[in-house]
Amino acid sequence: MMPVVGADPSxxxxxxxxxxxxxxxxxxxxxxxxxxxxxxxxxxxxFTAVVYALTSVCVWRHLPPTFGxxxxxxxxxxxxxxxxxxxxxxxxxxxxxxxxRGEVDWTSAIVDAAAALTCYKKLAKLATxxxxxx
Numbered sequence: 001m002m003p004v005v006g007a008d009p010s011x012x013x014x015x016x017x018x019x020x021x022x023x024x025x026x027x028x029x030x031x032x033x034x035x036x037x038x039x040x041x042x043x044x045x046x047f048t049a050v051v052y053a054l055t056s057v058c059v060w061r062h063l064p065p066t067f068g069x070x071x072x073x074x075x076x077x078x079x080x081x082x083x084x085x086x087x088x089x090x091x092x093x094x095x096x097x098x099x100x101r102g103e104v105d106w107t108s109a110i111v112d113a114a115a116a117l118t119c120y121k122k123l124a125k126l127a128t129x130x131x132x133x134x
Contacts, residue, residue: 013055014048020091022047027084041069049074050081 049067063071
């Protein structure tokens with residue numbers, strides 16, 4: 001489905017076909033009994049702001065106010081989602097959906113260099129932590 005020019009930016013950047021598999025993967029935020037903590041907000045708006053920042057190479061502090069979320073909130077959620085493994089799980093969910101539709105040729109594969117580097121860094125970190133325990 002091609003995005004409509006001039007359409008709502010949230011629908012253009014995060015069409016329903018992306019939001020539907022992403023929404024259930026987002027970590028839930030519970031209010032703290034003593035108050036404070038993470039304020040409830042429109043998760044799709046925050047997700048859209050994060051997608052915008054990542055795809056436009058916009059620095060967080062210059063995030064346009066049109067997304068309806070502060071740059072600090074967008075960055076905090078990005079950090080929490082990254083630590084929770086959202087991007088890896090979303091990538092897998094999208095690949096599973098495309099595979100189920102027969103839209104992925106599994107006979108050949110290309111490994112994204114950035115994803116591979118991230119995996120190698122995590123493995124190296126785990127190896128370092130493991131060697132310290134011995």
